[in-house]
Amino acid sequence: xxxxxxxxxxERAYAIWEEEGRPDGQDLRHWSDAExxxxxxxxxxxxxxxxxxxxxxxxxxxxxxxxxxxxxxSPD
Numbered sequence: 001x002x003x004x005x006x007x008x009x010x011e012r013a014y015a016i017w018e019e020e021g022r023p024d025g026q027d028l029r030h031w032s033d034a035e036x037x038x039x040x041x042x043x044x045x046x047x048x049x050x051x052x053x054x055x056x057x058x059x060x061x062x063x064x065x066x067x068x069x070x071x072x073x074s075p076d
Contacts, residue, residue, distance in 0.1 A: 009034045020054070 012034035017026065033050075056062065 005038075008038055012037060 009031065013027070013030040016030045016033055017023070020026070020030075
């Protein structure tokens, strides 16, 4: 990544952080989201889905810890 590209990503990640109310511990996601936006990969649907997830997490007190999917095999 060139210095110019990195500066653009940094600026966008910072803007995302501010837009979301400056939450702690989200720096990697903000960076990744900024990179995706600058590559043109983020769509309106993705942004809406992200907002819905964040609203649900805030309402339920959920954390960003992923929950593993249920096993497809039956336990013996």
